[in-house]
Amino acid sequence: MRAFSYERARDPQAAVAAMARTPDAKFIAGGTNLLDLMKLEIERPGRLIDVNGLGFDKIEATADGGLRIGALVRNTDLAADERVRRDYGVLSRALVAGASGQLRNKATTAGNLLQRTRCPYFYDPGQPCNKRQPGSGCGALQGFSRQLAVIGGSEACIATHPSDMAVAMRVLDASVETLNPEGKARRIPIAEFHRLPGDKPQIDTTLGRGELITAVTLPRPIGGVQVYRKVRDRASYAFALVSVAAVVQRDGSGRVAFGGVAHKPWRVEAAEPAMASGAKAVVDRAFAGAKPRHDNAFKLLLAERTLAAAMAEARA
Amino acid sequence: MDAAHKLEISRRGVLIVGAAASAVAAPSVSEAQAAGADAPVLAKVAFEVNGTRRELELDTRTTLLDALRENLNLTGSKKGCDHGQCGACTVIVDGRRINSCLTLAVMHEGGRITTIEGLGQPGALHPMQAAFVKHDGFQCGYCTPGQICSAVAVLDEIKAGVPSHAGADVTAAPQVTSDELRERMSGNICRCGAYSNIIEAITEVAGGNA
Numbered sequence A: 001m002r003a004f005s006y007e008r009a010r011d012p013q014a015a016v017a018a019m020a021r022t023p024d025a026k027f028i029a030g031g032t033n034l035l036d037l038m039k040l041e042i043e044r045p046g047r048l049i050d051v052n053g054l055g056f057d058k059i060e061a062t063a064d065g066g067l068r069i070g071a072l073v074r075n076t077d078l079a080a081d082e083r084v085r086r087d088y089g090v091l092s093r094a095l096v097a098g099a100s101g102q103l104r105n106k107a108t109t110a111g112n113l114l115q116r117t118r119c120p121y122f123y124d125p126g127q128p129c130n131k132r133q134p135g136s137g138c139g140a141l142q143g144f145s146r147q148l149a150v151i152g153g154s155e156a157c158i159a160t161h162p163s164d165m166a167v168a169m170r171v172l173d174a175s176v177e178t179l180n181p182e183g184k185a186r187r188i189p190i191a192e193f194h195r196l197p198g199d200k201p202q203i204d205t206t207l208g209r210g211e212l213i214t215a216v217t218l219p220r221p222i223g224g225v226q227v228y229r230k231v232r233d234r235a236s237y238a239f240a241l242v243s244v245a246a247v248v249q250r251d252g253s254g255r256v257a258f259g260g261v262a263h264k265p266w267r268v269e270a271a272e273p274a275m276a277s278g279a280k281a282v283v284d285r286a287f288a289g290a291k292p293r294h295d296n297a298f299k300l301l302l303a304e305r306t307l308a309a310a311m312a313e314a315r316a
Numbered sequence B: 001m002d003a004a005h006k007l008e009i010s011r012r013g014v015l016i017v018g019a020a021a022s023a024v025a026a027p028s029v030s031e032a033q034a035a036g037a038d039a040p041v042l043a044k045v046a047f048e049v050n051g052t053r054r055e056l057e058l059d060t061r062t063t064l065l066d067a068l069r070e071n072l073n074l075t076g077s078k079k080g081c082d083h084g085q086c087g088a089c090t091v092i093v094d095g096r097r098i099n100s101c102l103t104l105a106v107m108h109e110g111g112r113i114t115t116i117e118g119l120g121q122p123g124a125l126h127p128m129q130a131a132f133v134k135h136d137g138f139q140c141g142y143c144t145p146g147q148i149c150s151a152v153a154v155l156d157e158i159k160a161g162v163p164s165h166a167g168a169d170v171t172a173a174p175q176v177t178s179d180e181l182r183e184r185m186s187g188n189i190c191r192c193g194a195y196s197n198i199i200e201a202i203t204e205v206a207g208g209n210a
């Protein structure tokens, strides 16, 4: 691991200012993704700015009937919050489907959104990877792509975003609140937060350099039966091959987002009116233009079957 | 004072170690270490381990696991993967189980850390340690300290109503069932496959039947 200096930020303005001064600094929250990558020298910050003391650890009701989740709220606490369990069940379910109890006790809301891909070539510094080292090529395109994206990829990168939480937040139309290095706040709809790889796969999100996430807000509850189904190689403690976050209303209408299939949580609003016609109709529309590879073509059928199972669960 | 000069002063105000006016408090970094780009940086940290206050000066890169094992000689916590994938390094910090390999020691200023050594000692075992012995909840024993720390915390999590993936209904209060325990213990891998005995041990401590 590269040597780094370490400081504890005591207030948000100081945190972004400290970040702006030091080009190779990074924020650290739970550390469960950043330290993992630093050990492999995939991330090589020269300074760490610890944001754990910023006080962003509360979940509060908003004026419009929604919830404001502090950036530092631990995944365990978010999943266990009574309001989240009652009104945003898909989020609670997605959270407990991710990682392990130990990791969720540390993992934060912001860190979870910003965790990097689990593409095996990204994780292996001996392999070419445009995301890790821009311009070096993509090992996955010619290699094993079983876990990788079937839609929204590019000639430069076919990685997936590994977060379960983000898929639920996408289906709930969450927004990400930030503070930029100039001290200005802004709000990014989750749909615009994660980006597609295009020719710049090294950039995962639309966050600016040194921009601090302060909170994630959820709009007022939308009711319905809320389901998160995750299919993986073992029953627990593994990343998704495919996951489905669905909110199904009594009349059969609803919303759905998919995980494990693209560089961002995959939701196509135009496919949702097809929910009353069944899973295949939705998947045909949501995955129109998909470019599966030999190894991961199974994900399309798996997405359909996982959605069918989620819809059956919602009706039960 | 011109603007550029003022900026320089405020910048130094933040960088100077321990400056009272600074809103970003750096841990004590000795001048010499801060020099070269890749030179190790030392920092001081103090926390309580198994009830005793410990003060350390460490390379900032030191994980909590390495601090416990290498600096404090508490070798009960094990390093299996060093990447959050096995649970052998599980310890309880401020009442919660975490992977000590994926956190920095310097991030735990003022923290309360309990390792397997702090749960109980030969002759005065913690009930969970005694139950693992009674039910043969291990073979080689390498994963065991992490399993036991995790198991102790799992029962507290169930008591506190923290939901899990095993519960069909996230709004319902979780119960101690073997499905719940298996799911909640999934962050602790056992290469020897002692899983079913581990579940029996935990179930006994929880006061139920396996």
Ligand SMILES: Cc1cc2nc3c(=O)[nH]c(=O)nc-3n(C[C@H](O)[C@H](O)[C@H](O)COP(=O)(O)OP(=O)(O)OC[C@H]3O[C@@H](n4cnc5c(N)ncnc54)[C@H](O)[C@@H]3O)c2cc1C
Pocket: A026, A027, A028, A029, A030, A031, A032, A033, A034, A035, A036, A051, A071, A097, A098, A099, A100, A103, A106, A107, A108, A109, A110, A111, A112, A113, A114, A115, A162, A163, A164, A165, A211, A212, A213, A214, A237, A238, A239, A240, B083, B084, B085
């Ligand atoms: C073995 C293993 C299995 C896992 N399985 C799953 C799984 O099944 N599903 C899943 O979803 N996840 C899984 N994870 C990933 C886990 O959820 C993430 O590591 C965790 O959510 C990251 O949160 P953190 O707070 O620890 O982030 P950190 O590691 O602290 O930070 C991650 C990134 O976010 C940045 N950052 C942190 N906070 C802020 C902020 N406030 N503003 C701006 N930038 C910030 C950091 O600079 C860093 O770049 C797994 C991890 C491991 C190790």
Ligand code: SF4
Pocket: A117, A119, A120, A121, A122, A128, A129, A130, A131, A132, A137, A138, A139, A140, A141, A148, A156, A157, A158, A159, A201
């Ligand atoms: S898919 Fe993306 S992350 Fe994986 S090797 Fe290719 S460029 Fe790297």
Ligand code: FES
Pocket: B078, B079, B080, B081, B082, B083, B084, B085, B086, B087, B088, B089, B090, B099, B100, B101, B102
């Ligand atoms: S050593 Fe920490 S999880 Fe494996």
Ligand code: FES
Pocket: B137, B138, B139, B140, B141, B142, B143, B144, B189, B190, B191, B192, B193, B194
């Ligand atoms: S007892 Fe050997 S690894 Fe678990």
